[in-house]
Amino acid sequence: MRAFRSLSVAMAKGFFRDRMSLFFAVLFPLMFLVLFGGLLTDNGVSKSTIVQIGDVALIDDAPAETKAFYDESFDITRSTDEASALEKVRKGDVDAVISQDGDTIVVRYSQADQVKAATVQGTFQGLVQTANIAATGQPPKFSLEAEQVEDDSLSTIQFVTPGLLGWAVAMSATFGAASNLVVWRKNGLLRRLRLSPVPTSSVVLARVVVSLAIAMVQAAIFLGLGIGAFGLQLTGAWPMIVPLLLSGTLAFMSIGLLAGSVSKTEEGAIGMANFVVLPMAFLSGSFFPLDGAPGWVQAIGNVLPLRHLNEGMLDTMVRGEGASSALVPIAILLGFTVVLTAIASRLFRWDA
Amino acid sequence: MGVGIRAEGLVMTYGDLRAVDGVSFEVRPGEFFGLLGPNGAGKTTTLEMVEGLRKPQSGSVRIDGFEPWRREPELQRRIGVQLQSSSFFERLTTREQLDTFGSLYGVAAGRTDELLEMVGLVDKAGVRTEDLSGGQKQRLSIACALVHDPEVVFLDEPTAALDPQARRNLWDVLSGLNASGRTVVLTTHYMDEAEALCDRVAIMDSGRILEMDTPAALVRGLDAPVRISLTPGTLAVADALAIAGPDSVDAHESELTITTREPARVLAALADRDALAGLSVKGATLEDVFLQLTGREYRA
Numbered sequence: 001m002r003a004f005r006s007l008s009v010a011m012a013k014g015f016f017r018d019r020m021s022l023f024f025a026v027l028f029p030l031m032f033l034v035l036f037g038g039l040l041t042d043n044g045v046s047k048s049t050i051v052q053i054g055d056v057a058l059i060d061d062a063p064a065e066t067k068a069f070y071d072e073s074f075d076i077t078r079s080t081d082e083a084s085a086l087e088k089v090r091k092g093d094v095d096a097v098i099s100q101d102g103d104t105i106v107v108r109y110s111q112a113d114q115v116k117a118a119t120v121q122g123t124f125q126g127l128v129q130t131a132n133i134a135a136t137g138q139p140p141k142f143s144l145e146a147e148q149v150e151d152d153s154l155s156t157i158q159f160v161t162p163g164l165l166g167w168a169v170a171m172s173a174t175f176g177a178a179s180n181l182v183v184w185r186k187n188g189l190l191r192r193l194r195l196s197p198v199p200t201s202s203v204v205l206a207r208v209v210v211s212l213a214i215a216m217v218q219a220a221i222f223l224g225l226g227i228g229a230f231g232l233q234l235t236g237a238w239p240m241i242v243p244l245l246l247s248g249t250l251a252f253m254s255i256g257l258l259a260g261s262v263s264k265t266e267e268g269a270i271g272m273a274n275f276v277v278l279p280m281a282f283l284s285g286s287f288f289p290l291d292g293a294p295g296w297v298q299a300i301g302n303v304l305p306l307r308h309l310n311e312g313m314l315d316t317m318v319r320g321e322g323a324s325s326a327l328v329p330i331a332i333l334l335g336f337t338v339v340l341t342a343i344a345s346r347l348f349r350w351d352a
Numbered sequence: 353m354g355v356g357i358r359a360e361g362l363v364m365t366y367g368d369l370r371a372v373d374g375v376s377f378e379v380r381p382g383e384f385f386g387l388l389g390p391n392g393a394g395k396t397t398t399l400e401m402v403e404g405l406r407k408p409q410s411g412s413v414r415i416d417g418f419e420p421w422r423r424e425p426e427l428q429r430r431i432g433v434q435l436q437s438s439s440f441f442e443r444l445t446t447r448e449q450l451d452t453f454g455s456l457y458g459v460a461a462g463r464t465d466e467l468l469e470m471v472g473l474v475d476k477a478g479v480r481t482e483d484l485s486g487g488q489k490q491r492l493s494i495a496c497a498l499v500h501d502p503e504v505v506f507l508d509e510p511t512a513a514l515d516p517q518a519r520r521n522l523w524d525v526l527s528g529l530n531a532s533g534r535t536v537v538l539t540t541h542y543m544d545e546a547e548a549l550c551d552r553v554a555i556m557d558s559g560r561i562l563e564m565d566t567p568a569a570l571v572r573g574l575d576a577p578v579r580i581s582l583t584p585g586t587l588a589v590a591d592a593l594a595i596a597g598p599d600s601v602d603a604h605e606s607e608l609t610i611t612t613r614e615p616a617r618v619l620a621a622l623a624d625r626d627a628l629a630g631l632s633v634k635g636a637t638l639e640d641v642f643l644q645l646t647g648r649e650y651r652a
Contacts, residue, residue: 006455010441010448017443188439191405192496195433196456197425351405 003198007206015176015214024175025214026221029168032287033222036160037230047075048116051085053099058127066127073123096120158233161226162241162313163286166248168222169215170277170306173249176211177256178269186266190350208253215249216242235320244312244326247333251305252277254340261347280304308332354381354533355430355503357402361411364397371397373559374411379537384530386550387539388638390646394559395539396436396508402537403433403506415504429457432502436509438489440481446492447477450499457500467495471525487518491525498529505529507538511545523548543639553638557646567638574644576636578615580622581607583630587622595621 015021052059059070070076079085088094089108095116096109107124109117133140184190193203219241226232259272281287283300284307290298301307312329315321357379364372372394379385387395400406402413404420404427413420418427440449450464468474471491476484484492490510497505510526511519519542526549530536540546546553547567554564563570577599584607592601592610599612607630612618615633622628 002458003456006452010444010452013444013448014442183442188435189441192433192435192439193456194423195403195405195428195431196453197428197458198456 004202004206007198007203008209011180011207011210012213015210021172021175025168025172026218029164029171029218030221030225032167033160033164033225033230036164036287037157037226047073048095048120049075049077049093050120051088051094051097052076052078053080053082053085053097056098056100056105058100058105058124058131059098073119098124157226157230158318159289159314160287161222161230161232162317163284163310165219165222165241165245166284166306166310166313167277167281167286168218169245169248169309170252170280172214172218173211173252174256174259174273174277175270176214177207177253178260178263178273179256179266180207181257181260182263182266182269185260185349186352188351194350208250211249211253212246215245219245232318234317237315237321237323237326238317240316240323240326241313243330244309244316244333247330247337248305248309250337251309251333251340254337254344255305257344258340258347261344261349264352280306283307284310286310305333305336355416355535356381357385357504357535357537358414359398359402359411360413362398362401362408362413363410364394364401364406365409370559372401372408375556375559375561376411377554377561377564379535381535382530382533384536384538384549384551386546386553387537387556388541388543388546388550388553388642389539389556390541393541393556395541395556397559398556399506399508399537399539403431404428429500430503432497432500432505434493434497434505434507434510436512438481438493440489440492440496443480443482445478445480446473446484449481449492450495453496454499459500463499463501467498470498471495472521485518487514487521490514490518490522494522494525502534504535504537507536509539509541511540511542519545543637543642547638555642555645562645563641570641571636571638574636574641575613576640577611577613578636579634580610580612580615580618581630581632581634582609582622582627584608586629587625587627591625591627 059076062070082097082099085094085097086108089097089110092110092112095113096107098108099106105124105128107121109120111117130140181190184193194200223232223234227234255276256269256273259276260269263269263272283290283297284304285301286306290301293301308329312326315325316323359378360376362372362375363370375394375398377385387398389395397406401408402415402420404413404423407421415427415431418424420427420431441452444452446468447464450467451461454461454463465474468477471494473488473491473495476488481489481492494507494510497507507526511522514522523545526536526538530551538546538549550567552564552566553570554561555570556562563573565573584603584605587595587608589601589603589608592603592608595610595618599610599614599618602609602611610618615635619633622631
């Protein structure tokens with residue numbers, strides 16, 4: 001027990017004293033969290049820019065309620081130079097030019113941004129209709145009441161926090177296991193430990209415990225920053241990310257174990273781990289959702305452990321699913337660990 | 353204390369190469385035993401079989417009745433190993449390395465100070481291993497092999513790649529290792545090291561033991577002539593020839609050398625004539641035995 005404890009302490013010191021591995025385990029993924037969380041929080045469509053030529057009664061004489069709506073949707077500037085305004089539309093600097101010719105409202109737009117073009121066109125169509133009805137002096141027969149429904153799509157920070165946390169844990173667990181194995185084999189520490197009375201299982205277990213602890217530290221930092229700085233909101237079953245991350249860490253360590261068993265040098269092991277982890281992060285939806293991805297991408301994603309870890313964490317910490325939704329991902333992660341560890345142990349070598 | 357080792361008919365082949373080809377030897381309790389040979393002679397592979405890192409393909413090793421390749425904890429607690437490379441935990445200090453290795457053997461941390469003292473690293477206790485010099489690393493790796501006060505210690509080329517000062521420095525640490533009855537097995541390709549430290553040496557080449565005896569007996573067995581040198585002009589060449597009798601005389605600008613198999617008679621004659629200026633006497637060394645046995649051809 002004492003040997004196990006001091007082995008764990010020695011490994012933990014080795015990790016926390018290495019600025020490089022700390023950077024890649026914590027700061028590097030956090031940079032992405034800040035990037036996604038900070039830059040992409042305003043998920044709405046930006047305002048359409050419109051140039052108004054001359055007087056347009058529909059805009060100028062609109063009641064206060066309609067004015068407020070204009071300001072919300074459009075960025076209207078007045079101009080008298082029609083030719084240059086149209087040139088700006090052609091270049092895409094301005095979305096539409098609006099003018100009034102007698103009783104006709106003329107909207108000229110570019111089709112470059114189809115969404116904005118449709119918005120501008122549709123909005124003014126509606127306004128013209130409303131104005132026409134008002135002009136008849138009749139009360140409108142139908143009215144529209146809009147009410148927003150909470151949908152399944154998540155705001156950016158809700159989506160990226162679980163994905164980036166999964167990626168961070170995947171990196172440190174995979175690289176940790178791979179480089180540990182190769183470095184210790186090269187410098188002879190594996191042989192040295194083999195000749196000590198400590199059973200191999202204690203050495204492996206110590207390394208596992210250190211990696212699990214690192215994953216917990218990463219989770220605490222991510223959740224703390226997400227909640228504190230970017231308004232991340234956790235849903236009921238979020239504590240399930242603990243068993244999810246623990247089983248995920250085991251799965252990623254088994255990848256690292258395989259990379260470390262196959263490669264002779266540390267550079268080779270790190271390269272191989274990178275080769276696996278980075279594409280895995282993309283194919284598992286760590287950086288952006290895969291809902292629109294082609295079927296074959298989803299199929300590949302389904303055999304990757306990070307995909308299941310991400311799904312399990314999304315379900316429990318932001319989608320509000322129950323704790324039981326984590327059970328299938330956990331089972332898949334543990335199964336993945338068993339298979340890969342069995343393969344790695346067949347390729348394992350004690351000395352270089 | 354006092355554990356003997358018996359190796360019998362050890363064989364290890366890698367493909368076509370017979371790295372170790374029928375090696376047998378016995379190390380007595382408390383003996384300082386050396387495996388001496390050029391690089392690639394099979395010393396390290398032999399040592400690995402004796403330590404228990406490899407199971408011999410044929411033959412057997414017994415340390416106090418145990419077969420080391422079974423890696424039984426009862427035996428492993430009694431043996432200490434220092435491996436060829438400096439095998440340490442990353443980014444730990446000297447003291448932390450010793451504490452960690454100590455805990456692997458269930459030793460109280462108190463021994464760390466004693467060991468730091470013994471290998472002269474007290475002032476480096478708080479320094480990370482990566483920042484130690486080559487000699488300091490080797491001394492630490494020997495201290496790590498001794499944390500649990502083992503009855504048998506294996507040292508694999510402990511002074512390889514050290515400068516002469518660091519090498520002598522390490523000899524001081526090593527020479528007392530078997531004082532308390534501890535058995536020590538050392539591999540080296542330095543003749544002077546084996547001569548200075550070992551009670552008995554086995555000279556290995558191409559996977560076989562060529563000779564095995566005390567260094568002095570091996571040198572005597574060589575029956576090599578002794579070279580007696582004097583400052584030139586101390587003695588006329590004709591006189592030197594007269595004294596030398598059947599032996600050869602070399603008159604150089606820098607020295608006059610008589611090569612003889614009867615050094616006692618020649619030295620007595622020189623003393624009679626009071627012709628001893630700049631006298632130096634060089635006998636054969638283990639190096640001569642080694643070269644005689646293994647040949648002088650250049651090895652890649």
